[in-house]
Amino acid sequence: MNAPAEARFDATSLYREEVYTDRRVGTVRVLVPVKSDGAADPARATLYVGQISVMTPMGTLPISFEIPGATLAEAIDKFGDSARVAMDETMRELQQLRRESASSIVIPEPGAVPPPTGGGRIRMP
Helix, strand or coil: CCCCCCCCCCCCCEEEEEEEECCCCCEEEEEEEECCCCCECCCCCCEEEEEEEEEECCEEEEEEEECCCCCHHHHHHHHHHHHHHHHHHHHHHHHHHHHHHHHCCCCCCCCCCCCCCCCCCCCCC
């Protein structure tokens, strides 16, 4: 991992995070812009980010997505539609990755020695 020599917060891009959940469907994270002293920054828009968890054969897959809206009530109202769009996009991406991995052809590097034929060293009597 390439970490910068010195990690610094960008004091002009700070947000306070509030999390709301119905403990059933998912969560809504409200990112409230703040100034470096912690006071609200009305010059920037509040962001709403939803998160759901989808069960897959490989386990739980968390899906995060932005929700358009100006208020928490509006974001909650648009949660379902935004979640559906995010889940559809995620499933399309997973299908594309599956297709790419299934169609990949392994080509040996030039000069590679082919594997020996006739099996390994174990001999059956």
